[in-house]
Amino acid sequence: MKKTIITCIALCAIFLACNNEEDATATPTDLFSTVEFEKIRLRTAQHFDDKLNSKLENDPEFARKYAENEEFVKVYSKVQEEKEKSGKRNLPIYTIKVVVNNIYRSQPLPMELIEGQIERLNQAFRGRLSGPSGLPSNARRFNAGDTRIRFELDKVKFRRNQRRFKNNTDLYARSTGGINPTLPGRRINIYVADLIVASGFEIGFVGDAGFPDEGDPEFDHVFIDALAFGVRPGSGKLNEGKTLAHEIGHYFNLLHLPGKTTETCRFDDAVGDTPNSTRFYFGDVSTGRSTTSCGSQDMYWNFMNNTDDSEQFMFTNGQRNRMRATLDPKRGSRRRLTNAR
Numbered sequence: 001m002k003k004t005i006i007t008c009i010a011l012c013a014i015f016l017a018c019n020n021e022e023d024a025t026a027t028p029t030d031l032f033s034t035v036e037f038e039k040i041r042l043r044t045a046q047h048f049d050d051k052l053n054s055k056l057e058n059d060p061e062f063a064r065k066y067a068e069n070e071e072f073v074k075v076y077s078k079v080q081e082e083k084e085k086s087g088k089r090n091l092p093i094y095t096i097k098v099v100v101n102n103i104y105r106s107q108p109l110p111m112e113l114i115e116g117q118i119e120r121l122n123q124a125f126r127g128r129l130s131g132p133s134g135l136p137s138n139a140r141r142f143n144a145g146d147t148r149i150r151f152e153l154d155k156v157k158f159r160r161n162q163r164r165f166k167n168n169t170d171l172y173a174r175s176t177g178g179i180n181p182t183l184p185g186r187r188i189n190i191y192v193a194d195l196i197v198a199s200g201f202e203i204g205f206v207g208d209a210g211f212p213d214e215g216d217p218e219f220d221h222v223f224i225d226a227l228a229f230g231v232r233p234g235s236g237k238l239n240e241g242k243t244l245a246h247e248i249g250h251y252f253n254l255l256h257l258p259g260k261t262t263e264t265c266r267f268d269d270a271v272g273d274t275p276n277s278t279r280f281y282f283g284d285v286s287t288g289r290s291t292t293s294c295g296s297q298d299m300y301w302n303f304m305n306n307t308d309d310s311e312q313f314m315f316t317n318g319q320r321n322r323m324r325a326t327l328d329p330k331r332g333s334r335r336r337l338t339n340a341r
């Protein structure tokens, strides 16, 4: 009986959400407790890993650039670690300009929501968020705090289009119903649209991002489903604006903590201070589940995991070095962002 009631609540929530097109800011929080929601988070994480693995396997030019970049990141990180040890680190602030492209069906995103999301992004990258209570004692030891990367909202573009998009890549060009990117390579073009609820949970990702050196402008974007965009009152699942921090982490060359595969401890995310892991974490982890793998405590509170927004709050020092290497004005694979005017 209880199961029937829960199913009814979930179906009603989907029905209401699908019929609530007039209010683009409504967050159907009840949906977050459905099985579908957990599936979408898993689908999102696997999509990114599959995309990267397939590109590495099938595109030798990309694989060559990727390996070359990894060498640079290693050298860069080593230099930063040495500077840190000798107390000589003085990191310049990198200011990155972003453009928000909102393709909407009924109501555009309110400006306050967009501005609030950019502010949350800055809080995330400047180390201004506190973590949940009850974290393992070593949680704060690896916290990068301020990455010295900040974001500035350059422009917001809107386009009304009532069609049901089949995939997020169609959003990236006017000819396929979306919006052409502004100054590609010199701005982060963030695309926000509702695919998940509009498709009845059948398609869509919570977020998606290109990664450096893909060589294909089609992938030089960050996508966030409207469900996960902005800071709103709610359950702490997806409403605290942390998905964008995760996706921009990818855009700046961060992998998920288990690396390119969850199958073995041998591969990881190529970051020295994140422990090897074979597991993704979804949902609320503070409920007594086991949080170790490969013989160590997993960092489920890291932005590059997939836990609820309320449980994510930090990047590590190693992740900061990796992102800053990507933005390095001389050698970084995304240096055009840092040098942009």
Ligand SMILES: [Zn+2]
Residues within 6 Å of the ligand: 044, 045, 048, 246, 250, 256
């Ligand atoms: Zn991801």
